[in-house]
Amino acid sequence: MNLLRSRLVQAALILIVSYLIFQFAIRPPAPFSVLSLYMGIVLLAVLVYVSSDSDSWRAFLRPMHATLVDPGKRALRLALMIVIPLLLGYYAYTQAAAKPQAPPELRAVHPAPPDTIQFRGKDFKIAGGDNPLRKDAAAIPKHVAAGGEIYVRNCMYCHGDNLDGKGHFAHGFNPPPANFQDPGTIAMLQEAFLFWRIAKGGPGLPKEATPWNSVMPAWEDRLTEEQIWQVIMYLYDATGQQPRRWETAHGAH
Amino acid sequence: MVGAGLVLAGVALLVTALPAFAQEAAREPAYRNFPWIGSRLAVWAVAQLHLNFAAFILGVPIFAVIIEIIGWRTRDPRYDWLSHEFVKLTFAAFSTTALLGALLLFLFVGYYPKFWTYMTSIFFPTYWVYALLFFAETFTVYLWYYGWDWLSGSRKWIHVSLGVLSNLFGTAILFLANSWVTFMVSPAGVDESGALKGGVWAAINNYAWMPINIHRLIANIVFGGTIAAAYAAFRFLGARTDEERARYDWMGYIGNFVALSAFIVLPFAGYYLGREIYAFNQTMGITMMGGFMSWLWIIQAILIGVLFIGSNYYLWLGMERIPGSERYRKYVPPMLIILAIGFMVWATPRSMVVTLDEARAMGGTHHPILGFLGVMSAKNTAVNLMILTTFLSFVLYRRANRVSQKPWVKTGMAVQWAVIALAAVIVTFYGVYGYFVESLVRIGFSVYQVVAVLAAIVIVMAIDIPMFKGARSTGVIRWGTIAPRSQYVLIILAVTFTWLMGLMGFARSGIRQHWHVYGVLRDTSAEAVTPALGYAANVISVVTLVFFALVMFIFWLGGLSEKGKAGAHGHVAPAIAGGSEDHG
Incomplete structure (x- = not known):
């Protein structure tokens, strides 16, 4: 004692x-x-x-x-x-001592999006951009359903059928695919941010997101603008998350 | 002080000559190269040094005048001595601030002429106001300092008014300079080409202006307090007599008390500023919080954790010199545990530095459990609980040698504990609930957390003050007997705060990336690239070292005038050892 x-x-x-x-x-x-x-x-x-x-x-x-x-x-x-x-x-x-393993690395988890991007040859505003498909509330279920189909056809293999980043191929990738169920991913972001990430994929990551080794394809070559918005709506709907919104009071400043 | 006069004259001349410079600049190159270190580093270092000195000379008079008022109303000469001592420090640093300001201006005019011409095209009318305010501020402070004996006795109210006036001028100067800086971050009142649309007021009143005004005003008080406390610590450690030790122990305590009081609300002001930057431009907001500056906040968390633990440690060490404080020693371990856990939560990164194996084991760079600690809900909860704990430390320190004689003391204390517990529950509840709602709602929760903590502080103090009025003393505070390691804590706090200020200044400035004025005037120089965090930290470390070297030199100079004068000066220090019972 x-x-x-x-x-x-x-x-x-x-x-x-x-x-x-x-x-x-x-x-x-x-x-x-x-x-x-x-x-x-x-x-x-x-x-x-x-x-x-x-x-x-x-x-x-x-x-x-x-x-x-x-x-x-x-x-x-x-x-x-x-x-x-x-x-x-x-x-x-x-x-x-030298180790066989790669040294630890740091990635910027939410690299800042550019103000505008080029989407199939036209200027596309990311900063403050809204999902146009949400304007018609009645059509939202239809878009979500379409988004679900797009997800299963294209995204599920990496991001998983539970949207938790544990798809069939996930274990082969570093960095691993995003886990949409995590409240720190899509719930933190605006829909326009997701649009940018989906459209431009790994190759479109800015310099600050080095070492650019994300295998996410640039979906702008395979999906239309509407399809991308639809799949985004599905992501939020299926996970129960809400896209980030900004206070409107500041608009008048 | 002739130096300050010369600098003022120089600045005035330069201001009158600026239109001519502006015309000249049209034919000039956009940039010139500063020898050896490059223009950007030169401007960065001088701007940071200028800001450090300016923060000091603007922050200290705010609490110096409050202390003078306390001395005046309570007729306690110790406070008058202390206030004079604080203003003396300000006064010593005054001309260095002006010199550095002038140097900064010369660097802009000489090495960034295109940028300076543009800023002049927007803010020229404010230069005049700035110069006039500078004159007014300088002469008021001169009068305040030199008129200390002359305006005493029945004329003391005039002297106090001068102190208040110098603070008003100082704050106006701060606000004006802030308008230039914040315009660069969040420009307003200009058209697509960058030309002023209407009056200059729209450019002044930009998004980040008021948040920075509030943030800097509070931070200046903290900074002034910590530097003054570090000065006192320096004098304490070099003291030769018990009386001198007692005096500087007390001065260090007051400096730290001032810093701590303002520091408690500083995170709220910072949060407001960050929120406004997000509201102005989300790309900028994401760059700052989630993008390449995100690791800066982990460093910030570590430094603020050191500030919190350091301040509390100082209070706990200080309790040793108060007879009767032994009753409260048992609270130290639980408070320390809360602070340490809060520190860990705050410093937990959202996106971790991991090896491939670790990432595989975690299933990504986000840890499935610790990742929850990496987001704002957890961090706000941690910092609010740390603030509450620090406040509790202070309350215990305050009552260390006092036993309340009021019949309702049991009820009063029970209500105080209940209020603190309730605030902790509210903070924790909204912290947890924040994970289940969308971000816009979650951001609103931070306001409830802040209000709960501030309300608890106000209610507890509203009960504490009458409860301990006329309290029985368990002994007088033995000033000067504090353990010397506490004085090193005061110095560490000052250095940490200075370093933190530089780092946060880098964040504020760096989020503009390759723009002089964000989205309006592009930085086309070879040094337009935003420096990496490691490089920035090195620069800021060197600037911090230079700042403290200059401060020590200036304080040493200030101390020279005291030698051989003891007793002859009107402000000979009153005896403090044994202190009073009521200024805990």
Whole structure:
């Protein structure tokens, strides 16, 4: 019990338990980049915890101080002098050694769309553009049904029959196909943004979305403008998501 | 201070000569190249330095005058001394700000003549107003500073009025300069060719103007507070006597208190600004939040997390010098846990840096569970709970050495806890509910969250102030006995805030991408490319270092005048050790 009262042991325990939680309780496993971020924050919090009053801080430092100067701890001191550099060296090696795996990469998840695009030779406004098929409310079910058919014929193989990005081919691709059920994808975007992504596909990604390795085809060669709007309507309808809208009050500014 | 006068004269001359420059510019090249580092870097560095100094000299007088008023009404000379001390810092930085402003103007005129000619064609009338306001501001601050002894006693109200007036002039200057900057981001009042359609007011009152005005005004107070606190920390660490330590401990505490009070509302102002930028142009909004600038917000989250934890840590360390505060130590671990979890949520990226194997295991770059923490619903909830926790820290600090004597104290405290809990429940409820509604509705939820937190702050304070009026003291605050590591925290807070300001300035400016004036005047120079985040962070780090080197030099210069004068000066510091009980 006495050992548990030691501030140093408490700090070490908090770090170990936090690491075990982050490493094993999160499924699928959190990427290393996020794990290190979380551990960095826990380390900061632990240091604040042990040093937020002077008694605690002294108690935290005492065993370290004793290890450094106490004549009776010579053996431990020597062991640490060997073990710590070795651990650091091992860490440096793991970081510097060449791995067969490609290095981690970062993609801009929602690259900014251009203001206008060329769609089959005509200018097409993306910024602030609306889905023209929504004007006639009575025809919406018809368009959604047509969109469903287009989806099954063209999109399902990658994006999945549940629209969750787990289609037949999905496992072969990096980056994987978008998961439309995720509230962070189409629910965050306007329909015009989707139009741009569907029409221009992977080849039409802007520079900021490097490394441009999305295999999404540019559907403008295969689908008409109406078909693209229809499939967009289907995506929202089938997932129960709403396209992003913008406040209209600002229009008068 | 002769320097400032010279700069003013130079600026005035330049302003009168601007039409001639404008004519000349028509025959000039659009750009010239600044030697060695290039024009953009030169303008960037000088603009950022100018902004840092300007934020300091505009922010500090706001709370300096409030402190002076407190001293005047309570007849407590410590506050008058402190206010004078703060204005002294401002005064020392005044001419450097003006010099950097003039340098920035020279760089624009010399290296970006096409851009400057265009800006002049829109904003020329405002240059005159700016120059006049600058004169008025300078002389009012001079009078405020030099007239401290002269306008004391029965004439103190005149002196306080001068302080208020200098703040009004300062704020007007800030608003005017903001109109130029925000016009570049969200131009208004111009036709397709970029020519002014009607009056200049339409160009001034553009989309981002008022949000930036509010955001910068609040941020300036935070910045001024942190720099003043860092100055106090610097003096504390170098102090030779207990009395000096006590004085600068107190000054650091007030500086940090000011910064923290304003910092609590700063995220709301920032959110409003971001929202207006989205409303102006969604491409710009997406570039900023979801596009290539999105990782900037992860860095921002880390820095703001450091600011939150640092500020709370300082308060907890400060409680050690208050007898009776031991009662509240047990609240530190739970508060720290909330702050740490909030920090993690805020710093969790939506799109993660992953290896191929990790992406496969996760089924994409979005983690199926952690991905939920990457969107605004989670982040707003986290930041609101962190603000609430920081407020709680402050409330506990405030009552650390006081025991209320009111008969209704139990009820009062119960209501306070209930209000805080209710605010936390509202914030969490709307945070979770936000996942089930469309984005337009979700954005509206953030307002409910903010209102819940602000209402809780107001209600808790409205109960706290009468509840602890005439409270029994458990001992006086032992100013100067705070652990020295707390002073390093104050310095870290100032550096972090300065760095953050530079980074956010890069976001504000960088979202224009290859435009000088977004969608109106294109940047056709060789340096039109928007720099990568790593490069920008390096530039801002160097600028931050230069800023602190200059600040230390200026403060050192300011300190020189004190040497050998102690006792002779009218503002010799009053004794503070032992402090009063009622300014927690």
